[in-house]
Amino acid sequence: MLKKIILFLFIMLLVMNIIGCSDSDATNEDSTQAVVSVENEVVESYTYNYNETVIELNTEAKPILNKLGEEISYFESESCAFPGLDKVFTYPSLEIQTYEREGIDHILSINLLDDTIATNEGIRLFDNVSKVKDVYGDDYEEKAGQYIYTKGNTNLSFLIKDDEVIAIEYAAIIEEME
Secondary structure, X not given: OHHHHHHHHHHHXXXXXXXXXXXXXXXXXXXXXXXXXXXXXXXXXEEEEEOOEEEEOOOEHHHHHHHHOOOOEEEEEEOOOOOOEEEEEEEOOEEEEXXXXXXXXXXXXXXXXXXXXXXXXXXXXOOEHHHHHHHXXXXXXXXXXXXEEEEOOEEEEEEEEOOEEEEEEEEEEXXXXX
């Protein structure tokens, strides 16, 4: 089990570096449904419920982080994808990364770190890929072993190895920032 957790953490760091530091538009992934108004259109997006707190991607981070309480670890570094700092807040079983826009931190991604928590729809790390498809359907994009489901300006992705979920990430889709 410890080897699986270490492998998972290594893969997530690798994925975050590839996504965050590439020359392409930055995208990330996330889960549950929120309704966002975009130019008079109603668009659903993924959200995640953790300890009775709804976490919406692309929203201001401070009120959410305050509700979650003190993190067990914190890391920040100069962002290679956005102006400002990338900040990572780790809670039991969950990691939240933020990005800065106009001096305010926003939720960029949510990573489930172990199998003690599940997506709002019940998928956990180490579940079989067929369970993911049963719950979320076949409307996904597959990239390098990731099954990426898109809803509004959010993604929910499952990294699959040997037909087993080894990583789950909710991510905001960020428009290019100046």
